[in-house]
Amino acid sequence: MLSNQIIEYIEIVIAMVFVGQFAFGITLLALGKVMMEYYEWGIFRPATNWFQKSTNFFMKGCFGAGPYFYARLMKYPWIITKLLFAITLLLMGLTSIVLYYILTWIIHILLAR
Numbered sequence: 001m002l003s004n005q006i007i008e009y010i011e012i013v014i015a016m017v018f019v020g021q022f023a024f025g026i027t028l029l030a031l032g033k034v035m036m037e038y039y040e041w042g043i044f045r046p047a048t049n050w051f052q053k054s055t056n057f058f059m060k061g062c063f064g065a066g067p068y069f070y071a072r073l074m075k076y077p078w079i080i081t082k083l084l085f086a087i088t089l090l091l092m093g094l095t096s097i098v099l100y101y102i103l104t105w106i107i108h109i110l111l112a113r
């Protein structure tokens with residue numbers, strides 16, 4: 001019984017990370033530079049102590065994929081950036097679904113007895 005609860009909690013945490021990445025990507029697609037500035041405000045450059053490093057780890061772990069790809073695409077004109085980022089979000093969503101099922105399958109193998 002306890003094993004099933006642990007598996008369920010781990011699955012929820014994995015899903016929350018993937019959903020957070022995707023949701024921030026959607027808001028980045030809609031709001032663009034406003035969300036990039038918000039993300040940059042949450043990152044310490046350079047991180048000098050453990051608090052700044054843990055904050056950077058949290059921000060990049062929960063929201064970092066969208067800003068990473070968006071920053072790479074900002075060299076193109078605005079409409080091309082939005083189109084390419086929408087395609088990237090579609091691929092990121094599909095990859096998240098596949099990775100979720102692979103990770104939950106591995107967790108069930110390792111923890112379910």
